């Protein structure tokens with residue numbers, strides 16, 4: 266069975282939990298509280314020198330980091346991984362976009378505004394940039410989704426899972442999604458997929474939003 270080192274309210278970790286749920290793959294979840302430094306201990310760094318979650322233990326002592334790499338590992342041989350060369354490349358195109366245009370802006374805003382108590386005051390200097398670049402990324406997605414149901418291969422793939430992770434929490438960190446109706450419809454399409462689980466779901470327990478982390482918790 267896989268062992269997943271993850272944090273409940275981390276969008277990158279949620280991407281992997283969502284893929285595992287959609288695939289019906291059993292796993293053991295290990296909660297790592299990054300705000301308490303649990304991903305920077307010598308023990309964790311020995312598993313992942315980047316000191317970050319998610320981290321998947323595939324076999325005893327065999328670890329895979331980077332959410333999108335983990336998504337690909339899990340998806341190969343399933344309908345979540347497109348088969349044709351071009352469809353695969355397009356899925357990757359959107360996953361690189363997710364890591365350089367969406368996650369560093371909406372992911373950062375979500376972390377500081379929604380999870381860290383006092384984060385807005387700590388990050389006032391960065392917020393304007395995150396909002397501007399985050400909205401630009403949302404516009405690119407909206408333009409694509411005006412004429413496509415999903416991001417690649419005409420079906421739900423790892424690209425949708427990667428992009429869903431932080432897009433679905435954008436409205437929790439100052440982004441107004443009202444101007445992006447095609448994104449709204451796509452979010453609902455993903456949520457209707459058999460096996461879909463929310464960010465608060467985990468294999469062992471339901472976590473309420475009020476249990477979210479805070480810097481001074």
Ligand SMILES: N[C@@H](CCC(=O)N[C@@H](CS)C(=O)NCC(=O)O)C(=O)O
Pocket residue numbers: 275276277278299304305316317318319330331332333364
């Ligand atoms: N590119 C990585 C980013 C992972 C990442 O930023 N993880 C955050 C949580 S969402 C983390 O573990 N931060 C703790 C730290 O950097 O100390 C991925 O997609 O997995």
